[in-house]
Amino acid sequence: MRKHVEVAGTRLQVLDEGAGPVVLLVHGFPLDHTMWCEQIPVLASSYRVVAPDLRGFGGSAVAADGTAPEVLPMEQFADDLAALLDGLAIDEQVTFCGLSMGGYIGWQFWRRHRRRVGRLMLCDTRALPDTTETARGRLQTAATVAREGRAVLARAMVPKLFAAQTLAERSEIIAACRATIEGTPATTIAAALRGMAARQDSTDLLVQIDVPTLVLCGTDDAITPLDEMRKLAGQIAGARFVEIGAAGHMAPLENPAATNAAFLEFLRSS
Numbered sequence: 001m002r003k004h005v006e007v008a009g010t011r012l013q014v015l016d017e018g019a020g021p022v023v024l025l026v027h028g029f030p031l032d033h034t035m036w037c038e039q040i041p042v043l044a045s046s047y048r049v050v051a052p053d054l055r056g057f058g059g060s061a062v063a064a065d066g067t068a069p070e071v072l073p074m075e076q077f078a079d080d081l082a083a084l085l086d087g088l089a090i091d092e093q094v095t096f097c098g099l100s101m102g103g104y105i106g107w108q109f110w111r112r113h114r115r116r117v118g119r120l121m122l123c124d125t126r127a128l129p130d131t132t133e134t135a136r137g138r139l140q141t142a143a144t145v146a147r148e149g150r151a152v153l154a155r156a157m158v159p160k161l162f163a164a165q166t167l168a169e170r171s172e173i174i175a176a177c178r179a180t181i182e183g184t185p186a187t188t189i190a191a192a193l194r195g196m197a198a199r200q201d202s203t204d205l206l207v208q209i210d211v212p213t214l215v216l217c218g219t220d221d222a223i224t225p226l227d228e229m230r231k232l233a234g235q236i237a238g239a240r241f242v243e244i245g246a247a248g249h250m251a252p253l254e255n256p257a258a259t260n261a262a263f264l265e266f267l268r269s270s
Helices: 074-087 101-112 132-148 151-161 164-169 171-182 186-197 226-234 256-269
Strands: 002-007 010-017 022-026 048-052 094-099 117-123 213-218 240-244
Touching: 002 074, 010 074, 022 074, 022 101, 048 074, 074 101, 074 186, 094 101, 101 117, 101 186, 117 256, 132 151, 132 186, 151 171, 164 171, 213 226, 213 256, 226 240, 240 256
Parallel strands: 022 048, 022 094, 094 117, 117 213, 213 240
Antiparallel strands: 002 010, 010 048
16 A cells, blocks of 8 residues: 655655565665565565655655755665654564665664664665765766756666666566656755765674674676675674575566565565
8 A cells, every 4th residue: 555654854655565574675776666566565465565765756755845955865764764664653673675775774774773673684785885986976977967867867877777688688677767767856866876975884883783684686786796795794693695696786676586585585584
C-alpha cells in the first residue's frame, strides 16, 4: 500500500507491504523505491516491507514549501527515515537495507539512530568518503545538471550502473532506470550530489557494528568493486559477504533471484 507520511518538514511517499519483522529498503541515487520492485513482493510474504522514496525523490516532496535546498546531507535522509518509522508507529528494531547512497545513509542511520537497527543489509556501497577528485566531479556534475537538466546525468550514469550483459540484454531495466533519473528534479539531483561529496568517512563505524550484517556486491560492479566491498565486510565482525553474479552496481535489479535468495537466507538465519 502506498501512503504519504508527514516527516521533518516534508511529505514522504512510502510503500508499506506485508506483516512481520520490518525490513526498511533504502534506494540508491538518483532512483526511488521502484528499484526494489523484484524484492518487495518476495520479502512481503514473510516480512513488513517499508520502501520509501527519499526526500525529493520519486513521490516524496523535497520540502513542504517546495523550496529546494542547496545540499541534501546523508544525515538529513537518515533523520527522515527515523521520523518515518515514528510516523508509521514502528518502534521495533528494523533490518536496514541500503544500496549505494542508501548505504551511505545507513552509516548515518547507525550513527544517529542505533537503537532502531537490528540487522544490516548493505548492497554495492562503500564506507570511505569521496576522494578529492571524486568530490570535485560530483560538484561539477551538480552544476551541469542544474544548468542543462537531468538527461545529461542519465546518459553519463546509466552505463556505469549495470553490467555489460545487462546493458546488452535487459533493455526494459535500462529504460526504466533512465526514466526514473529523468523524472527526478534537477534540484534534488544537484543537492544530493553535493551531499554525497561532503559525506564523512564512515570506516570508523565498521568495527563498532555488532548486529548481524550482510554485505552484497555484483561481481561486475565498476563503482564499488568486489575487492573493496570484501574488505568492507571483513571489517565488520561476523559479516557475511555474498557475490551476485551477472550483475553490476544494481545487483537487486540485475539478478533478483540471487539477491532475493541471499536476503532470505540471511533474514531467516540471523
